[in-house]
Amino acid sequence: MIDSRLAQLRDKMRNKGVDAYILPLSDPHQSEYPATYWKSLEWISGFTGSAGTVLVTQDHAGLWTDTRYFIQGEQELASSSFELHKMTKQHHPGYIDYCLAELPSGARVIIDGPMASVAQRDRYAKDLDKKGHKLDVTEDFIGSVWAERPTLPTAAIFELELKYCGESRADKLSRVRAEMDQLGADTHLITTLDDIAWLMNLRGSDVECNPVFVSYCLVGPETTLLFLDVAKVSSDLAHKLAEDKIELRPYKDIAPYLKGLTSAKGLLIHKATLNVQLYDAINPLLNVIEGQLISRQLKAIKNPTEIEHFRAAHIKDGLALSKAFYWLEQTVKERTVSEYEFAEKLTACRAEKPGYFGNSFSAIVGYRGNGAIIHYRPPEVGSADIQNEGILLVDSGGQYMDGTTDITRTITLSEPPAHHKQAYTRVLQGHIGLGTAVFPEGTVCGQLDTYARQHLWSDGLNYGHGTGHGVGFFLNVHEPPQSISPGVSARSATEMKVGMFTSNEPGHYVTDDYGIRIENLILTVPAEHEGYLTFETITYFPIDTRLIEFSLLTKKEVAWLNAYHTKVKELLCPHLEGELKAWMEEKCQLV
Secondary structure, eight states: OHHHHHHHHHHHHHHTTOSEEEEESOOTTOOSSOOGGGOHHHHHHOOOSSSOEEEEESSOEEEEEOGGGHHHHHHHHTTSSOEEEEOOSTTOOHHHHHHHHHSOTTOEEEEETTTSBHHHHHHHHHHHGGGTOEEEEESOGGGGGOTTOOOOOOOOOEEOOHHHHOSOHHHHHHHHHHHHHHTTOSEEEEOOHHHHHHHHTEEOOSBTTBOOOOEEEEEOSSOEEEEEOGGGSOHHHHHHHHHTTEEEEEGGGHHHHHHTOOOSSOEEEOTTTSBHHHHHHSOTTSOEEEOOOHHHHHHTSOOHHHHHHHHHHHHHHHHHHHHHHHHHHHHTTTSOEEHHHHHHHHHHHHHTSTTEEEESSOOEEEEGGGGGSTTOOOOTTTOOEEOSSSEEEEEEOEEETTEEOOEEEEEESSOOOHHHHHHHHHHHHHHHHHHTOOEETTOBGGGGHHHHHHHHHHTTOOOSSOSEEBOOSSSOSSOSSOEEOSSOOTTTTSBOOTTOEEEEOOEEEETTTEEEEOBEEEEEEEOSSTTEEEEEEOOOOOOOGGGOOGGGOOHHHHHHHHHHHHHHHHHHGGGOOHHHHHHHHHHTOOO
């Protein structure tokens, strides 16, 4: 099937005189997880990961992805002509290197204008010009060969109550306009779905696991325009929005509106998230100001109401996990449990909690060697059977009206071998090292990454993914701008500030043997000494002490582990009864 689709695409490329077609995993809003209508990369290649780029020429079809998806990519591409290209250099477009090395001089390379950002277009054009290649922008090249393309989502949009979000949209818009004024702009174009949802205090279900809705937003001096499927908005909600001077316009009208837009000062845009099609539609007479997304910087700092709800949501989540993991440990004594069945059990236990909206991502349940597939999603048919022995990695999360959760635990179901305990303990030491770090104000995220890796490095071990990502409030589980990760990028260069929620998730993976990861969410808070910051852990669930080689831990690390388990016990046990409460008390025993 994949090769048949590839043949159709190549026929069109020949007819249009195209030598190479670049297709990113994206949508017109530069989303990490697009709605099904825009899952064109998955349709053409069969790859289901959340990061990748396809390059198709007449004699080569390649998928470039990062270390999280090396194993998954090999498995999903095995039955087609697509070749996996492993990106070992973060943020480096290896597919452009391929074009420079393999295409004859003066080749025509195309990208889809709605799918590529302005920053991507500019970088590609500059690099391709080194060999005289021409980069052209099309509207929707793959659309004409995608015969059974899904429709755009139509689910209703709803309002997130003030008791949850803690700040009215009128106040948020006021803060955004104040920042706009400082930058000399009176109009600001916002195209990222989570930023729009945050700014408007609205939520939707257009994207799996992400409570967002397809839209564009244009903040003007007094009025805000929201471009979306107007039928998704009830009359009552439309009236409330109108009271805040928010006008609703059809989604498809954004480009024509930009063509006719005039402003007294200027239009503020963010080239890394604005797609080429909209950028090219902007009135050429406008003063375009390039800058950052104001809302992205503001929403990263959670307010006191959001922080308290976050804590409450994580208690609910810990209780749901307690029920699920207790069930697993008891059930595998009698029968095997498939990875898929346990993923469904996690969902069912979370769904019992008040305010539950859905999963924050598809659960990763990797038994033994499957745990080494970093973003492994167990299939309904063919997933491994969890037995009463061996190691299991479980990474899951929930979307609640009062917060978003993301937690990873690695457990052993039998006495672990020494090499499992050695690696697990080094991961735990890194987790503790980052979670207890004290650092001066002004420290950027990338400077903190070594705290999580140094103990693994001492044994010649490492992991190929980032250590921490920002987390939204009942929004995307992966939320910019912060990223605790190696290398140099805009996200790793983001300053860590009080009020940010970030994941803390070092790991280690051995193909066909095991995957180990320990993840909690941490809140940036003031440290004891003025001018310094540290973290508060707000995820509450036991860490498996059976996998720890205690001879490697320092007294301070043991003290942290005991203090953490004491807090977990104090927060969760009052809500548990009987055997489940006894199980939790045992898991939280001091060491």
